[in-house]
Amino acid sequence: MCTVHPLPAQPPGRHEYGGRMVLSADADRLRARFDNWVRDVTGVLREHIETFWMWPASRDDIAAELAQHGFTPGPDAGDPAVLTVRRE
Known part of the structure; x- marks a missing residue:
């Protein structure tokens, strides 16, 4: 099961920065994935995904x-x- 937490978009200047965090369980640990993006009026300019393992x-x-x-x-x-x- 996954839990998704949208990260509020931040508009500093002409670009908007935002993303989401996705948490899922895997045996005795948690997987946290961060999907980040930068966009302007034309659409998404950059995306970056990072995954971290966490032990509760x-x-x-x-x-x-x-x-x-x-x-x-x-x-x-x-x-x-x-x-x-x-x-x-």
């Missing part, structure tokens, strides 16, 4: 790994998707 980790796993390097949990950032840490 729990919040506790990440905090434990950071603790090995001197980081401790910081105050709650107000967003459960954000892990705030500080180094003593």
Whole structure:
């Protein structure tokens, strides 16, 4: 199963930049593909595709790994998707 996240087009100047991110699961990892484009009034001028592999980790796993390097949990950032840490 794939999840597609359109990236909002940005119009700085005469060109428009945009794309999408496609996430899919493959066994114990995630595949993230970024499709980017540049276009003008005549159509698409350039396209670029990059693929990255990601390994999901729990919040506790990440905090434990950071603790090995001197980081401790910081105050709650107000967003459960954000892990705030500080180094003593």
